[in-house]
């Protein structure tokens with residue numbers, strides 16, 4: 252069976268006039284996942300979902316987002332049964348604790364207790380909920396790039412990508428694109444990134460200039476929101492976003 256393509260969300264993200272369409276698509280996926288976990292659909296009241304949140308819990312980023320969402324009763328229900336399971340499992344591991352001496356042959360070795368904590372804190376119900384779809388989003392991005400001239404033009408004329416997503420696209424491109432298209436993609440990506448990094452640098456520099464007395468009445472140009480856009484370009488994400496509390 253051919254794997255699902257997500258042409259609509261990817262086209263929407265590319266048309267969103269965002270500093271990074273991949274950040275844009277990822278934010279929508281992540282918000283949908285938060286809605287699913289703690290929102291009005293009350294998936295946490297279903298026993299199969301609760302079994303999953305009980306065993307996985309959430310990563311630090313998504314605990315914060317769950318907390319910010321504001322459903323206190325939902326959060327408390329999820330947390331109460333998750334901590335019950337985690338405490339019971341941890342007690343079992345502690346009862347059979349065996350220290351691991353780090354030495355020449357056991358470098359980086361972990362005791363069973365450390366390993367348990369490491370595994371538990373590495374799991375996240377929300378991350379897992381959208382991970383596969385996110386992978387398909389990246390595959391769809393390359394499918395459209397390979398097959399749709401209008402899409403390629405939008406990328407070429409667009410605002411580029413944040414640096415972490417630039418890296419991700421570069422690492423996925425060789426297996427996702429034909430050899431001829433791979434050359435085209437790298438060339439386009441580098442042109443787009445160079446042009447847009449210059450643009451951002453100009454915006455943030457003008458922001459600095461605006462603090463000079465002689466510029467105080469001059470136009471802001473594109474600089475008013477240059478700080479969050481520069482941060483996004485460098486590191487991804489949306490520093491100016493408030494807490495997500497549902498649609």
Ligand SMILES: [Zn+2]
Pocket residue numbers: 271272273274275412413414415416487488
């Ligand atoms: Zn990004």
Ligand SMILES: [Zn+2]
Pocket residue numbers: 309310311312313375376377378379
């Ligand atoms: Zn997570």
